[in-house]
Amino acid sequence: MKRYSAFNLFRGGLDGHKGWTRAWRAPEPKPHYDVIVVGAGGHGLATAYYLAKVHGVKNVAVLERGWIGGGNIARNTTIVRSNYRLPELQAMLELSLKLWEGLGDELNYNLMFSQRGALFLGHSDSDMTRLAERGDALRCNGIDAELMTRAQVAKLIPLLDMSPDARFPVYGGLIQKRGGTARHDAVAWGYARAADALGVDVIQNCEVTGLNIVGGKVVGVKTTRGDIGAGRVGLCATGGSTKLAAMAGLKLPIECHNLQAFVSEPVKPMIDTVIMSQSIHCYISQSDKGEIVLGGDPDMYPTYAQRGMSMRIEEVAAQAIALVPALSRLRMLRSWAGTTDMSFDGSPIIGTTPVDELYLNAGWCYGGFKACPGSGWLYAHALAKGEPHPVAAPFSLDRFATGALIDEAGVGPMPHHR
Amino acid sequence: MMLIPCPHCGPRAAAEFTFERPLESIVPLDATPAEAVERLYTRENPRGPSWELWRHAYGCRGWIKLLRNTATHEIAEAAAIEGAA
Numbered sequence: 001m002k003r004y005s006a007f008n009l010f011r012g013g014l015d016g017h018k019g020w021t022r023a024w025r026a027p028e029p030k031p032h033y034d035v036i037v038v039g040a041g042g043h044g045l046a047t048a049y050y051l052a053k054v055h056g057v058k059n060v061a062v063l064e065r066g067w068i069g070g071g072n073i074a075r076n077t078t079i080v081r082s083n084y085r086l087p088e089l090q091a092m093l094e095l096s097l098k099l100w101e102g103l104g105d106e107l108n109y110n111l112m113f114s115q116r117g118a119l120f121l122g123h124s125d126s127d128m129t130r131l132a133e134r135g136d137a138l139r140c141n142g143i144d145a146e147l148m149t150r151a152q153v154a155k156l157i158p159l160l161d162m163s164p165d166a167r168f169p170v171y172g173g174l175i176q177k178r179g180g181t182a183r184h185d186a187v188a189w190g191y192a193r194a195a196d197a198l199g200v201d202v203i204q205n206c207e208v209t210g211l212n213i214v215g216g217k218v219v220g221v222k223t224t225r226g227d228i229g230a231g232r233v234g235l236c237a238t239g240g241s242t243k244l245a246a247m248a249g250l251k252l253p254i255e256c257h258n259l260q261a262f263v264s265e266p267v268k269p270m271i272d273t274v275i276m277s278q279s280i281h282c283y284i285s286q287s288d289k290g291e292i293v294l295g296g297d298p299d300m301y302p303t304y305a306q307r308g309m310s311m312r313i314e315e316v317a318a319q320a321i322a323l324v325p326a327l328s329r330l331r332m333l334r335s336w337a338g339t340t341d342m343s344f345d346g347s348p349i350i351g352t353t354p355v356d357e358l359y360l361n362a363g364w365c366y367g368g369f370k371a372c373p374g375s376g377w378l379y380a381h382a383l384a385k386g387e388p389h390p391v392a393a394p395f396s397l398d399r400f401a402t403g404a405l406i407d408e409a410g411v412g413p414m415p416h417h418r
Numbered sequence: 419m420m421l422i423p424c425p426h427c428g429p430r431a432a433a434e435f436t437f438e439r440p441l442e443s444i445v446p447l448d449a450t451p452a453e454a455v456e457r458l459y460t461r462e463n464p465r466g467p468s469w470e471l472w473r474h475a476y477g478c479r480g481w482i483k484l485l486r487n488t489a490t491h492e493i494a495e496a497a498a499i500e501g502a503a
Contacts, residue, residue, distance in 0.1 A: 242463040251460040255440075256488070301437035304465045304489045309420070311433050344459050400459035413458045414439070 001197035004108055023189060024196035029203055032229035033061045035383050036221055038208050038244060039237030040064035042073040042184075042369065043361055045191035045202070046376020047236060047383065049107075052198035054377070055384035060200045061230075063223060065207040065240070068192050069185040072238050075306075075338030076369040077261045077283050077295035079274055081118040081179035083145055085134050088394045088406050089347060090141050095391055096374025097178060103373055109190030111182045112288055118179025118274040119148070119156070121323070122171045127279050131174035138176075148173045157273055159324045167322035168280060181274060181285055181293075187372055211247045217356035218248065234359040234383045239304065239339035241362035248355045252362065253344045253400045258299040259366045260308030262316075262335035266290030270326065282319040284327075292330060294320050298340065298366055308337040340366050344413040345405035350378055351388045351396045359383055360397060420491050425498040426478045438471040441483060465489050471499075 002008065002021050012019060035051060037044045040062040051057040080100055082093035104111040122128040131147065138145035153173045154162050160170055192202050203225070210222035211233065220229040235244045245252045266289050275284040283295040296316035299309050313335060321328045343349060343363030348371070350361050361379045364371060381389035388396065394406060420432040445457045462468070470484050485495040 242461070243465070251456075251462070253459045253461070255461050255463050256465075302440070302463065302468065302470070302488050303491065305491060309432065311431075401455045413443075 001193065004110075023193040024202050027201045027203060029061060029206065029223070029225055029228050030201065032220075033201070034059040034231045035234065036060075036228060036230040036232070037062045037234045037236050037383075038221065039071075039235070039240065040068050040188070040192065040202055040204065041071045041236070041238065042187050042191065042372035043238075043364075043375045043379065044234075044236040045188055045195055046372050047234060047361070047379040048200045048202070048376075049191045049195040049198070050376050050380035051384055052195060052200050055380060057384050058199040060195075061228065062195070062200060062202050063206045063208055063221070063228075064202070064204045065237075067204050068202065069188045072338040072340070072368060073188045073372070074185045075259075075261070075336050076184055077285065077293050078181045078184045078287070078369060079118060079179070079276075079283060079285065080113070080182055080370040081176050081274075082143055082370070083118065083120075083134065083138055083174070083176040083179065084408060085137055086406055086408050087137075087141060089408055090138065090143055091391050092374055092378070092395070093371060094141075094143050095377065096371050099373035099377060100182065101178070104190070107190040107194040109186060109193060111186045111190055113180065113182040114288070115178050115180040116272055116274065117156075117175050117177045118276065119153070119173045119175045121153070121168075121173050121275065121277040123168050123277065123279055124171060128171050131172070135174050144176055144178055146175050146177065148175055157271065157275060157324075159270060159326050160275075161323060161325050168277065168319070175273075179274060181287070183288070184369065191372075191376070208244065208247075211244075211358070213248060213355060213358075218358040230357075232357045232359065232383055232386075234361060234379060236361045236379065238341045238362065238364060238368065241341050241360070245353070245360065248353065248358055250353060250355070252360075253349070253397075254341045254363050255302050256304055256339050257301070257342050258303045258305060258308055258337045259295070259340050260299065260312050260316075260335060260337040261293065261295040262313060263287065263291035263293050263333050264327070264330040265333050267292070267330065271324070275323065277319070277323065280319050282316055282323065284320055284324060291333065292320075292327060298342075299337075304339055306337050306339055308335060340364070340368075344400060345407040346409050346411055347406040348375070348395055349397050350375065350392045351382055353397060420493070422472070422484065422493060423496045424474045424477060424480070425482055425496055426480050427474065430474070430477055434474060434476040436473050436475040438473055438481075441469040441471055444471065467494065
C-alpha cells in the first residue's frame, strides 16, 4: 500500500502521478477463510479491518454482491453523533464516536470527518424538557451535551427563522459539539484499503447464494463464484439480512423500509452545524462541496425499491425552508434512497444466532452510518472471540422474545410509527 | 407515489393511507406467548408480493388489505376487511 501524504503527492507531481497503485487488490476467492464477512459496506469492511488489526485474524474475506460504496454507505446523510438517550445505545455510539476521532489518520485516508457540532432544535417547552432530560442522561455518562438558549441558537445559526410568526418557533436546542459529518464513501474506501493492506481479501461481484450448514454449524458459503469454506460467517448486509438469514432457516425481527435524502446545488458556506429537529424530523447540513444535504422521515411502508416517494421530498423541503428560509431559492440536484433494516425496537442486532459459528449484524434502522467504526469494532470482537463484546451484549437477537428491548423512541413492534 | 385502489373510495393517492402491518403479523386474541412473539417480532419481509393491512386514514378511515409488491410497488389486489370497515 502506497502511503498517502503531502510528500508523496508532491513527489507524484514530479513524475506525472504515474507511481500510484490501486487502493485495494481484486483477489480471487481462496478455498477457505477463518472468517467470511458477508457484505462489504461500511460495517462489513470495518469489521474485517478490526479483525485483522485488533485481533490478528488476517485470513478474512469480505464478500460483496455489488461494488464497494454502492449500498447504504453511500445512501445516507453522513451525520455522526452519539447523543442517544438510553445507556446501551450511548455506550455503543460513544465507542463509535471515539473511534471516528482519529480514524482518518489511522486509516491514512481523508474521511473529511468534521466535528462541526450536531444540534437538536427544540420547538416548545415540552421539547426543551425532553432535550434537557436527554442532555442530563448524556452528561451523567460522560458524553458531551450542552443545552442552548434561543439566543445562543440564533447566534450559532443566524439563518434560522427566528421571527415571531415562524412556522416552527425555536425555543432552544441541545448540541453535541463532537458530533458532525464525514465523507460517506471515503469511509468504505478507507476501510477497504486499510483492511486489504493487512491481508484481508475484499471480493466484489461475489453474491452469497446459500450457506453450507452441517450438523447445525455453518462451514462455508455458496457464492456466484463457487463455494468458499469458513470457520465463521458474519452476516452484515442491510437490506439482504432477511434473505441471508432465511438461508439458515432463521426468521428475523426485521422489516425493510426506504429512507430518502437529497442534496441541493452547491453554494458558498452558509450552515456550519448539523441542524436536526426530531419533533418535526428534518436534518440539514452542508457538505464540503457546498451542497445542502437534507433528510427526513422514512417512507413508512415496507419496500426494497431504493427510490423514495415524492411526498416525502416535498415534506422535508417544506420543513427545511420553514426552518431556514434562505434555502427556498435552491434547486435540488439529486435524491436517493436506501433500504433500511428496521428492527422492532429501533436498535440494532449484533451477535450470535441459533446456528453455530453464524453471526448476525443487522437492524440498524436509519442510524447505521454513524455506527460504522463501533459496529465493526464490536462485530470483530464477536467474530474473533466467539462471544459478544460486553457493549454489544444487550443487542442480542433473542431480546425480542425475552422482552429486554432497547426502545429509544418507544415505538414498540411498529418500526414505522414514530 | 403509489395510487392505492381503496375498495370503498376508488383510486386515491398514497398520501391518504397509512401502512399498518403485514397480515402475517396480526396476533390472534388466543395466541400463545410464543406465537405472539413470532407474529409481532418476526417477519417474512419478502422482496415481492406481500399481503398487508393498510388504513385509508385520511379518507373513509376504513381498514383494507392489499397484495402489494415491495420491489415494484404494484398493487395486484385490494380488498375490504369484512366487519372492520
